[in-house]
């Protein structure tokens with residue numbers, strides 16, 4: 001099955017279809033140019049867009065941070081970042097033609113007299129490369145800087161260029177609904193909503209983009225995509241890593257704000273949305289927001305019935321002994337959750353009564369992102385009709401493996417060849433990354449490209465953010481009030497807290513094993 005092709009044709013803006021669009025020239029202005037995100041994701045993604053020819057000769061970058069870099073020091077920083085990701089990518093001629101387009105401004109964004117110098121730098125670079133005035137302001141910086149940056153961009157006239165002005169915002173988009181609204185108001189003081197690109201990098205992952213194609217371009221699935229045929233939806237986004245260098249941020253955010261409010265709920269929306277009338281950005285986002293608005297919001301006293309939070313203790317992950325979360329961040333009484341499992345319900349006609357089981361966490365047994373659609377079991381089994389013996393009839397399942405290896409699988413029952421009186425569940429591989437050239441660019445590469453060509457499909461619109469916070473807020477409030485009570489500890493390297501299976505079983509099937517290599521493809 002040629003998923004890559006379908007994906008491009010049907011879902012405009014969702015993937016490699018980009019390659020057919022004319023790419024305008026652009027100046028990127030990176031705030032937070034020396035930070036972790038810029039180093040690990042943005043420069044490698046830009047390099048890939050350059051290497052593949054999409055932005056070759058059509059872009060330049062002005063990086064901003066307080067570090068006392070000159071242009072040369074900044075170029076060396078970018079060179080190292082790219083080479084770390086793709087060893088020896090940047091050397092010789094290839095390096096200089098790419099790096100000569102990087103410029104630096106050392107400025108504290110809290111000091112207007114320093115950011116005022118940005119206008120001159122931008123003018124100089126745009127003139128040097130004959131750019132058309134298209135500007136992408138990428139705020140790869142802590143959210144408390146968003147408002148002052150927006151304000152200074154407006155007052156300095158930098159938003160009055162001849163070309164387009166777009167702003168890219170990283171998560172977290174607020175800490176709750178109230179702060180998200182304040183942040184949004186600050187941004188709207190400088191940019192139109194249509195020019196605000198709120199990044200959720202899961203929406204840049206090929207298999208997440210494939211959900212809509214699989215659903216709406218296949219007669220095999222479209223009629224079955226509802227409560228009549230689907231018993232349960234299971235979404236997993238687990239990691240083996242701990243909090244790493246982002247301790248301060250994570251201690252305040254926790255897994256609920258870090259992963260559930262954005263990536264997990266976006267995947268829920270993609271699975272649950274109604275077919276859009278047209279495959280256009282706003283039509284698609286209209287349907288996503290409707291799905292998010294139909295989430296049943298839990299009252300605080302209901303939260304323990306539907307949501308489990310956990311925190312890792314020391315253990316062994318991928319053969320390595322690792323400390324517990326509290327030791328890692330140096331706070332022996334932290335109650336921040338590093339794991340969340342929840343059962344969600346959408347109160348609409350299509351999904352009434354279908355549990356959406358979601359889980360995410362750090363320091364678990366496997367890095368895995370899967371979306372599993374569990375179909376109902378047949379009421380009158382083949383077993384009963386034919387006298388075939390064996391285990392319970394396994395339900396059909398459709399598995400979208402988002403990462404680490406991309407693939408789509410469908411499970412079904414067949415008669416065992418050696419023993420014709422037994423049924424065995426088997427899996428059909430509908431597509432796999434490597435086999436069909438799915439070796440797609442990093443999510444950030446796709447999303448950066450989308451910003452340049454002005455395709456907001458795979459970015460989160462404000463009303464989606466708002467709807468997600470409405471669901472998250474009461475749960476976050478409950479967590480904060482409960483403190484350590486109800487916090488389930490799990491050893492690093494495990495499947496997470498057993499309590500997650502308890503809520504899963506209460507509402508549906510248990511979560512699929514993370515440890516079993518065959519799961520969830522085969523039961």
Ligand SMILES: NC(=O)C1=CN([C@@H]2O[C@H](COP(=O)(O)OP(=O)(O)OC[C@H]3O[C@@H](n4cnc5c(N)ncnc54)[C@H](OP(=O)(O)O)[C@@H]3O)[C@@H](O)[C@H]2O)C=CC1
Pocket residue numbers: 031032033034035036037038064065066067107108109110139140141142143170171172249
């Ligand atoms: N890292 C990641 O994997 C992810 C990060 N994000 C989000 O992206 C944003 C950036 O994160 P990350 O790169 O990790 O953060 P870092 O702390 O690594 O980097 C912050 C950057 O901002 C600059 N900076 C800080 N204060 C100022 C200031 N007053 N004036 C000018 N520059 C300043 C820093 O440089 P200097 O100190 O030299 O000024 C640095 O370049 C955050 O909003 C984060 O939540 C989102 C998803 C993933």
Ligand SMILES: O=C1O[C@H](COP(=O)(O)O)[C@@H](O)[C@H](O)[C@H]1O
Pocket residue numbers: 201239258259
């Ligand atoms: O946004 C985030 O995502 C990463 C996981 O991303 P993935 O693409 O590697 O699955 C997570 O580690 C981080 O805490 C979170 O902020």
